[in-house]
Amino acid sequence: MLRQYELVDRVLAYDPQADEAALNRAYVFGTRKHGTQKRASGDPYFSHPIEVAGILTEMRLDTATIITGLLHDTIEDTDTTVSEIEEGFGKEIASLVDGVTKLSKLEWDSEHAKQAENFRKFLLAMSSDIRVLLVKLADRLHNMRTLHFIKKPEKRQRIAQETMDIYAPLAGRMGMQEIREELEDLSFQVLQPEARETLVKRLDQIREERSDIVDRITDMLRETFAAQDIEVQVYGREKKPYSVWRKMERRSISLEQLSDIYGFRVIVDTEADCYKAVGVLHTKWPMVPGRFKDYISTPKNNGYRSIHTTIIGPERKRVEVQIRTRKMHEVAEYGIAAHWFYKDRGDQAESSAEFSNTFKWLRHLVEMLEHGSTAEELLEHSKLQLFTDQVFCFTPKGMLITLPRGATPIDFAYAVHTDIGDTCVGCKINGRHMPLRTQLKNGDEVEIIRSKAQTPSPTWESFVATGKARSAIRRAARLTHQMELAHLGRLMVTSMFELAGKNVSDSVLERAVGRFNKKDVTELLADVGEGGIAAQDVLKAAYPRIRKIKDAEKANSGRVVTSSESSDKLMVKLDRRLSHGGVRYAEGTFPLPGDRIVGILTPGMGVTIYPIDSEQLAQFDGELERWIDVQWDVNEEDDVRFLARITLTVRNEVGALGAIATLIADYDGNIDALSTPQRDRDFYSLQIDLEVRDLKHLTSIMNALRGLSMVNSVIRG
Structure with a gap:
């Protein structure tokens, strides 16, 4: 456990302007509040927040975040209040501690809807200040390091699975690769212990067989760059077991076939030196085709910039090399946490530009919340964004659009702007007309062809890869469905009002909006069309003293009409498929124009159409209020099938x-x-x-x- 002066010295080492007095006060405050509390390991409870604060110092975060780490469990686990923290440490820290407390109280479990709702709350809490997430990641990392002290295997499994599903991908999405890799490997150790143990033993054997290979390759790389007068730092490391396991699974190969279990990082002074270093490597050793990626000219969404290449290097070994500047290296190590480091140094503009893409992803999530996406859609969208590789495409004007692998022109259109996606009717890829379901490749130039008359097709959802596109398509489908239900509801309400001898208009229907707690007339009518509200109840709400209501109910209680009867009945236009808005055919029935039909209103489902001689109608004999008069409305000039x-x-x-x-x-x-x-x-x-x-x-x-x-x-x- 870090001593008080050791923690303070760590912060002062990278931030000489840090508030030393506040750090000391927070250390003492937390120690006193947690008192004699113990962890599962038997250690004093306060050892945990101290270690969390220590992890945050490794990210070189600001004083407010370090203090939040020291106090992050005080509200949840002691009698401390938010106002007490605000009084002692200020409003900013009180807000951060409160945000971390809300995240800690979220219960993740296997129940999909509950997990999705909790993830929505999680995003709302962290979107106000990303430092809330950084403290939570440090908290989770220390908890995973001490997970073996928890006695119940099922609890260890649950915590490890949620770490693998939620926290590790989030760390990666925020550019914090070191933390992501450690979280994944610690989870891997719990979730698949036998597989990891076998892999570790084999890696140990390889390490013994090639005991000094990393040092030899590192020295040869240094010598090669020195000969070309390029000043570099070279680091070699063995990849984490989970990273090796994931590559084996993705490529469907054995460990013996996996050549790049060691990675080498080359740190240079300038961006120009990065490209010089690549030239030196590719001149001296052959490059492995398809294994060159330039993330400097086209950065990843989390702000990561580097050049990746794999060469047949020293001793004919495949060597994976990452080349970057010192600043790029800091961003790769600390991810979004480096934002505060540069901001506090005064590089505000540079910092904001460097991390704009990382914040953009979070803004997209908040935008989805504002547009009323469901919690399940939000979770699905987040997982799509967390677990995908990238392709880089361009607009005809040269604007770079970053998309997940497997994305199509529909994803591209929505990535440019929602309106462009909504009105997309076709596309050109590299100047050629191509289907909208075509998967895009790196470097494709995409031109979207638009029409104002177009609306998103529900079939698009089957081949899009981004959550933004999927959310927009579903939103448009919901809106279309609501308008169809509202049209059906208006027909039903109009029929009911006319039978009662009353005129109907939106101004009259507005009287019923408040009675049923609806937003507007459209929402009211959609609920009528879906069967949630009876048309006669709307009539009663609009005209409370009406005398003909019983006659209206009687007229609507099951009398079936044909096209030769009165036209003052509900008209339903049906097409050849089994559903149309809030109208559908009963399962196993195939009524045709010319058959006598009847509608049955089902709350939440709308109107189901039955042939009048259907045996299934017997089940509704005691519920005559659900019977709806319907007619075919088919134009003979239209070839409708x-x-x-x-x-x-x-x-x-x-x-x-x-x-x-x-x-x-x-x-x-x-x-x-x-x-x-x-x-x-x-x-x-x-x-x-x-x-x-x-x-x-x-x-x-x-x-x-x-x-x-x-x-x-x-x-x-």
């Missing part, structure tokens, strides 16, 4: 199926699906789903089929 199902008994002879298919085509029908539920030596049954215009069209096809010599019978259904 509907699904119908017929079953044939066919003699088993050569050419029978061909004759049936030909007849259906000649009668302007289309086979949507075909199956043979039953088959024997002489006869087989043939079930066909047809696309037809109406009942008359289906009847003509069935009559013609009955005339074929090989067809024994034709029935509908």
Whole structure:
């Protein structure tokens, strides 16, 4: 455990202007508040916040963050209040400690909805000040280092899994690679102990066989650069077991086939020296094709900048080399934590530019919250962003767009601007028209073709790779669905008001908005269309003293109409598929224009359409208030097709199926699906789903089929 003076000296070593008195006060305050509390290891509890503060000093964070580390458990685990911390250490530190406390109280578990909601709270807490997350990461890192003291295996598993799922990826997303790697490896040790132990033993054997290989390669690299008068620092290291394991899994290779278990870092003075160093390496040793990445000209989203290359280097060994400047190295080591280091040194503008992409990711998440995305969508979007590699594409004007691997032009369009994504109808990739589902590659130039009449297609969701695109597509689908429900609700309300002899308008309907606690008339009507609110209840809310309400209810309680009856009934326009907004066909039924139909209102689902002779309607006999009068609304000039199902008994002879298919085509029908539920030596049954215009069209096809010599019978259904 760090002593008080050791902690203070650490901070003063990188920040001579630090408030030494405040650090000493916080150390004493925390010690006194935690008193005799013990950890699972048996150590004094205050050893934990001291170690957390020590980890934060390794990131060279500001005084306020170090003090927050010392006090981060006082509100949760002692009688300390936020106002007490504010009085002793100021509003900024009190706010930080309170933010970390809120994060600590979140319970992560396997229940998806609960985990998603907690992740939403997590993001809200850390979005106010990213230092809250940095303290929480340091807290989690020390807890993982001491996880073996927890006796219950299931608790260790839960903590390790949430670290692997949430905290390690977040550390990586914030550019803090060292912390990410340690969190992953500590989790790996708990989640897959046997695999890690086997891997560690094999790595130990390799280390013994190549005992001085890292030193030899390091010396050769130094000598090579010195000969070219390039001043460098070279570091070699063995990769963490989990990092090695992940590469083996990703490439589906064995440890013996994995050549780059050692990594070398070359630190130079300037950006120009980075490219000189690459030239020296590639001149002396051959480069491995496909293993060169320039993250200096195209930085990663977390601010990481470096050049990566793999060469067939000294002793014919594959050597992975990362080349960067000292500042790039600090950013790679400390990630977003380096922002405060540069800010406190006075490099405010440079610091803001360096880390703008990192903050942009967080801003996108907050933007999703503001647009009403669900907690589950937010969690999904975050995981998509946390666990993906990148491709770099360009607009026709040369603007760089960074996307996850597997992204398509739809992702590109939404990355440029939401409006461009919403109105996208096509694209050109490198000057050629290409499908919107084309996966983009590094260096592609993408031009988006737009139309103001376009709206996002729900099918886009199946091939987009970014959470931003997926969220926008779902938002548009929800809006479209709500408008369809609102249209249906307006038809139902209008029908009810007319039956009661009352005029309906938005100004009249506004009387009912407050009664049902809705935002506006559209939301009210959508709820009616979905079945959450009865149309007669809206009528009662708008006209509390109405006398004809019983007549209206009676008129709506199950009387079925056809197109020849009164037009003052609910009109529902149905298409050939099984759902349309808040209207859908009952499962296993295939009504057609010409059939008598009835609608059943189901709360949360809208209206389900049944043929009037459906046996399923018997279950609603006691709920006449749910019965809705509906009519077909089909324009004969439109070639709208509907699904119908017929079953044939066919003699088993050569050419029978061909004759049936030909007849259906000649009668302007289309086979949507075909199956043979039953088959024997002489006869087989043939079930066909047809696309037809109406009942008359289906009847003509069935009559013609009955005339074929090989067809024994034709029935509908």
